[in-house]
Amino acid sequence: MQDQKRTIIIDYKKCLSCGICVSLCPHKAIEMVNGYPQVTGTCKVCGLCAGSCITSAISMFATKFRDEAIIEEISTANLISCRRKSKEGVTLLCISRLDMIHLAEAIARHGSVAVLSCENDCRNSPGAFEARSKIKAMQIALSKLGLEKERIAFNEEARNFGPVSSEKAELLKAVARDRNVRALVSKMRTITEVGNVYGEKISTEKYERILSDAIETAINMAKILKSVDKEAKVSEIAEKSGMEKSEIVSTIVEMRRRGLVEILGEDELTIRVVK
Amino acid sequence: MSVLIVGGGIAGIQASLDLADSGLKVYLVEKLPVIGGRMSQLDKTFPTNDCSMCILSPKLNEVARHENIEIISNAEIVAVEGEAGNFRVKIRRNPTYVDRSKCTGCGVCATLCPVNAIDEYNEGMSYRSAIFLRYPQAVPKAYVIDRSRCVGCGICQNVCVAKAVDYTQKEEIIELNVSSIILALGGKLFDARRRGEYGYGIYPNVITSIQFERLLSATGPYEGHVFRSDGKVPKKIAILQCVGSRDAKTNPYCSSVCCTYATKHAIIAKEHIPDAEIHIFAMDVRTFGKGFEEYANRAKEEYGVIYHKARVAKIFQKKNGNLIVKYERDGKSFEEEFDLVVLSVGFEACEDIRKYSEIFGINLNEYGFVLTDSFSPVETSKPGIFVAGIACEPKDIPESVAQASASAAKALSYEKERAVVGKKEFPPERDVIGEVPRIGVFVCHCGINIASTVDVEELANFAKTLDGVVFSDHVLFACSADSQERIKKAIKDYNLNRIVVAACTPRTHEPLFRRTLMEAGLNPYLFEFVNIREQCSWVHRDKARATEKAKSLLSAGVHKARLLEPLQFVEVNVVKKALILGGGLAGMTAALELAKRGIECYLVEKDSELGGNLRHIYYTIDGKNPQDLLRKLVAEVESNDRIKVFKNSTLESVEGFVGNYRSRIKTPNGIVEINHGAIIVATGAREYKPKEFGYGHRKVITQVELEERIGRGEVPKSVVMIQCVGSRNDYRPYCSRICCQAAIKNALKIKELNPEAEVLILFRDIRTYGFLEKYYERASREGVIFVHYTPENPPVVRTNGDEVEVEFYDEILGEKLISKPELVVLSSATVPNEDNKELSKLLKVPLDQNGFFLEAHPKLRPVDFATEGIFLAGLAHSPRLIPETISLALAAVSRAMTLLSKDKIIMDASKAEVARERCDACGICVKACPVSAIEIAEFKTRTGVELKASVKKAICLGCGICSASCPKGAIVVKGFTFDQIKSALDGLLEVSA
DSSP states (O other): EEETTEEEEEOOOOOOOOOOHHHHOOOOEEEETEEEEEEEEEOOOOOHHHHHOOOOEEEEESGGGGGHHHHHHTTOOOOEEEETTTTEEESSGGGOOOOOOOOHHHHHHSSOOEEEEOGGGGTTTTTTHHHHHHHHHHHHHHHHHHGGGGGEESGGGGGOOOOOHHHHHHHHHHHOOOHHHHHHHHHHHHHIOOTTTSSOOOOOHHHHHHHHHHHHHHHHHHHHHHHOOOOHHHHHHHHHHHHHHHHHHHHHHHHHHSSEEEEOOOSSSSEOOOO | OOOEEOOOOOHHHHHHHHHHHOOEEEEESSSSBBOOGGGGOOOOOOTTEEEEEHHHHHHHHHHHHHHHEEOOOSSSEEEEEETTEEEEEEEEEOOSBBTTTTTTOOOOHHHHOOOOETTTTTSSSSEEEEESSTTTTSSSOOOOOOOTOOOEEEEEEEETTTBBBTTTOOEEEEEEEESSSEOOOEEEEEOGSGGGOOOTTTSSSEEEEEHHHHHHHHTSTTTTOOOOOSBBOOOOEEEEEEETOOOTSSSOOOSSSSSHHHHHHHHHHHHSSOEEEEEEEEESSOOSSHHHHHHHHHHTTTTOOOEEEEEEEEEEEEEEEEEEEEEEEEEEEEEEEEEEEEEEEEEEEEETEEEEHHHHHHOOOOTBBOOTTTTTTTSSSTTTTEEGGGTTTTOOOOHHHHHHHHHHHHHTTTOOOOOOOOOOOOOHHHHTTOOOOOEEEEEETTTTTTTTTTTHHHHHHHTTTSEEEEEEEEEEEEEEEHHHHHHHHHHHHTTTOOOEEEESSSSOOOOOOHHHHHHSSSTSEEEEEEEEEIIIITTTOOOHHHHHHHHHHEEEEEEEEHHHOOOOOEEEEEOOOOEEEBBBHHHHHHHHHHHHHOEEEEEEEESSSSBBBGGOOOOTTOOOOOOHHHHHHHHHHHHHEEEEESOOOOEEEEEEEETEEEEEEETTTEEEEEEEEEEEEOOEEOOOSSTTTTTBTTTTHHHHHHHHHHHHOOOOOOEEEEEEEESSSSSSSSSSSSSSHHHHHHHHHHHOOTTTTTTEEEEEEEOOOOOGGHHHHHHHHOOOOOEEEEEEEEOOOEEEETEEEEEETTTTTTEEEEOOOOOEEEEOOOOOOTHHHHHHHTTTTOOOOTTBBHHHHHHHTTTOOOOEEEEEEETTHHHOHHHHHHHHHHHHHHHHHHHHTTTTTEEEEEOEEEGGGGGOOOOOHHHHOTOOOOEEEEOSSSSSSEEEEEEOOTTTOOHHHHHHHHOEEEEEEBBBBBHHHHHHHHHHHHHOO
C-alpha cells in the first residue's frame, strides 16, 4: 500500500499496470512511473480511479470513502448520490466514486438502488457519465438473472422494488468484481463516445453485446464456483446450479484458461478449484 | 535473387529450409500471423504416433533462426508480374499491432485482455483473447491483436513490459524481386454442415475429425481428456469416413489421408479411453502409404477397432445426446447407437485459390486445385512457379514434405548466382586456457513463466555464493536482444570466461547464446545451459521447493562450467559429386537435375539398359505416354557430359563419410574408383511373381504382363482381375499402393479398345486415392464389374488343361459364382529388390521390416537416411506411381544440394575423443557405435606400431555410447567428459543434501 499524498492509496500488489486509472483521471493527476501508476498531479479525490480499478487496487485515503465504509453505509439506504445532489442516503464526494460493487451490495440489501448524479454539471466531468456505464452493466446483469433492470436507475422510483434472493445477489456481486467486466465498463464511455486506441468509435450496440458476453461468462463462472467445494463433476454442478451441462462445459473451458480450475475426470468431466 | 514461398505449413517450411540451406535467400509468406499450418493442430501423426508438435517445433525454430529465411506473416500476395527468373511480387502485410522484434511472447497481455474470441486453433471448442498467440510453440513467437475482436481499450499496451504493443501500425506493402515462386498454399477442410444428414452444427455430439484431434491434444480444450459437450466421457464412438470426399454432391475425389488419420484417431482414443468401443464406417479402407496397412491391422488386432464396410445414410439424436447411426451394408439397413460421432472431413482447395490462380496466372484443375502434369508433378502451368503439398492434391505429410523438397530442387534451377547471405564475422577468440574460471550467471524470468514459480532473485543471489561465479544477474527474458547485449557487456566488464544461463531448453536456445559468446570473443563451448523452465517451473507449483530445485540445477551447471574447455567446430570439405544407384525413372531424374545444378553424377545401373520399371509401362491412367518419357530421359542422360553412366555395374564397396565418399564400382571393364560427396539410393523394386492363383498357367498373368500384351495390341475379350495378390497378407503385410490403379488403368484400356469386353475386378478395398478416384468411377460407369471379397473367403482359380475358371463369393447375392474368362490377371505385389540387403550393409543404412529402405523419419525426412549424405528415392522407398517417383527423386536432389552446394560443412564440436595411452584396442566401442564412427587404427610409436581406437570426427554424432561402454574410460565426448558430468552431479547433490 502506498499513500499517494493523502488522496488515494494504491495497492501495488494488486495493481496489474493496466493504465485505466491513468486514462480515466479527469484531472490528469495520475501517470505511469516505471510501469506503475502514481499520483503526480493535483488529485481532486473524485474517486473515479478507485471506482473503476479492475482489481480494486485503488482506495481512498479518507476512510469514509473506502469501499468498506461505503458498503457499510449502503446497508442503511438504497440511494447513492453525489453530495451536491442530495443529503440523503449514501453521499459520495462525487458520483465518479461509484463502483459496481456498491450497486451490487445495494441490490443485495434492498433489491433496488437509485443513483443521483450531477450529469453535465459534474465538477469532475466526465466522471458523472462514467457512472452510467456502471449502471448499464449492472442492468444487463439484472436482466440476465431474470430481474427488472429498473431496479437500478437515475431516479428515486427505483427504490420501490422488493428484495432479491441472496443467490442472485451473490451473482451480481461476482459480476461487479469480475476483472474483464470491470475493464470493459471502465472503457465503455471512452470507446463508444470518444474513440479507442485506434481513434475509432465502437457503436454502443456492439460494445454492449461484448459487455453482455463478458457478464454472462462472469455469471456462469460464479454459478459454477458456488456449486463446487473442492472438486465436482459436471452432473453434480448441473444439479446444484440448474445450468445446462453444455453451458457448464464451455464455461469450464474458459475457467481453465483463466487458471481458476483444473480439469480432471475419468468417466465425466470433473473440475478442481485452484486456490 | 531469391525465392518466394507462399504458405507457412509443413510444405512451405520444408521448401524454405532446403533452399536456405542451399544458400538461397527465402521469403516465406504466411496468411496467418504464425507459421506451422495444419500440422501444428495435430496431436499425433500416423503411422508412428509421434507427437506432431514435438517433431514440428524444431523445424519452426530452425526457420525462425535461419539467417537466409525471412518470415513475412499476416500477409498476402497482392500482385505478381514478370516471368521465371525475374518475378516482381507485391505483398501486403497486415498490421498485428505488436512489434514482432520486441515481443517476447510472455503472454501477460493475453491474460489481461478483457475480450474473448472463439479460438480457431482449437476449432471453436475454447476461447482466446483478442490479443493472442495461436499456439504456445508458434513461430514467430509474438502475440498479435485480432482487430475484429479488439475493442481498443489499451490495457495490453500498458501491461507490456517489452513495450511491444503498437496501435499505430499500418498495413505495409512490400515489393520483392524473386527468381521463382513455390506455392504451398495448403487446403481447407470440408464444411461438414454441407452434409446435413449427419447433423453437424445441430447435434452437439457430432464433431469433425479436426475437432477430435484437438480433443485428443494436451493443448486442446480439456488438456487431452476426451469429453462430449455435456462432460461425459464417450464410451462408444463412431468415425464416419468420406465426409465431403468421394461424394458426387460435394467432392468426387478421395482425400487420401482420412482413412489413416481415422485409424490414428481410433488408436489414440483407445489409449485415452481404454474401455471405449470404436467403429469406423468406410466404403473402402484406404491405408495405402508406407506402414499404413500394418497400422490399420494393429488398430484391429491390438486395439479392437471395428471397421464396417459401409456408408452412413443418416444420423438421429436421442434425448440424452446419444446418436443413432443408420447405415447400409450388403444391401441391408442397420442402426446402432453411439455416444459420439466423428466426421472424417476431407480436403478442399484452399480458400483463396481462385484469387491466387489469377494473381499468379496459373491454371486450376477440375476440382479447383493447382493443375500439374503427372510427368512434372511440382510444376504449375506457368514456368518458374512451383507447387507443393495439398495445394495441388490432397496428400499426407511425408508426400507433402517430399514435394516441398522437389519444388525446392526445381526452384534452384532459376538461381544464376548464389547469394552469399549471412556470413557473419566474429571477433578473434580470446585464449582462456590456463585462466581461473570467471563465471557469469544469468537467470531468466521468462516473463512470468519461470519467475512466478521460482524466486529468480534469490536464485541469482545464490549463484554468487558458488565458487568461480564473479557475476550474477536476473533478466526478464534472457533471449531478448537487449539481454544479449547485457551478456556481452558483462563478459567484457568482468572479464568472464564461462557463461551459465538458467532459462529454458538448449534445444531451442543454445545456438543463440553460443553465438552471443562468439560475438563477445569467447569460444562458444564455454557456455552451459541450465533448464529451470521445462525441468522446474513448468512442472512444479510450490515456489519454495521449486526454488530449491532450481538451485540444485544451477549448482550442477556452475560446477560443470568450471571444467568447460574451448572446442573447435569440425570442418570437412565437400566433394561436389554424387553417386546415384539405379538408372530407372528416379535415378535418371535425379542425375539430370543434379547435373543441371553443376554436380557431376555417377549413375550405376545393374541392368544392360537404363529405364528400370519404366520400360514396362506403356500408357498411364491419365493417357500419357511413358515410353516417350523414357526415350527422352535416356537420351538426355546419355548425352549429358556431367553424367557418367555405368551399365551392367554394381557398387562393390564404399568408404568415407558425408561429403567425402570413396566408392568402388564393379563394371564389365573392371573396378572403377570414384570420389563423391553424396549418394542417392534409387534401386527401385519389382513386381512379385505370384505363387498363388495358378500363376504359371498360360491364361493366368500379372498386370504388368497384361499391359505388355495390350501394348502389343492383344486385347482380351474377357478378364477377371484379382487384387491384393501377394500384398496385405501374413508374408507381406503392406499394401502395394499402385495395383488398384493398375487394374483400373488396364480395365479402362481394354474397354477403350473393345467396349464389348467383359472385365470383372475382385477386390478387398479399391484404393484409388486422390484424383485417381475419377478413374474408379469411370470404370464403373463403363461397365467394369467390381466384386468385393474378404481374405477369409478369397476367390479360387482352377485350371483344367487350357481352360481357367474363377470361383468367387458375391456378398450381395449371397452365393458363389463362377466365371470362365479368357484371362485371369493377378494384381501382383510390388516387392523390394533382393539385393537391398547387401546394399543396406554396404551403405550402413537400414531396411524396414518389408525389405524396403528405411528413411530417417517417416514423416519429416522421407528421402533422408539417418546417415548424413545418403538419400533415398523412388520405389526403393516404397511402391509408388510415376508422379510420386519423380517427386521423390527431385526431393532427394534438393536434400543432396543442401550438402553439395557447400564448399565445407561445419559440424558440432562435441565429438568422441580417444585417450590413446589408456586404450587397449579392445574394440567394444567400435561395436557400440551406432553410426560406425570408430575404427581400430595403427599408430606409430617410438617402439613400433600399436593398435588404438580412432574416431572419424565427421561421422561421430557425439552421443556418448562409446564413452559409456569403454571399460577403461579411454574414450570421452568433448563437452561431456567424465569429470564434467561428475562435477555436475557433485553440484547437484551438494545443494540437495
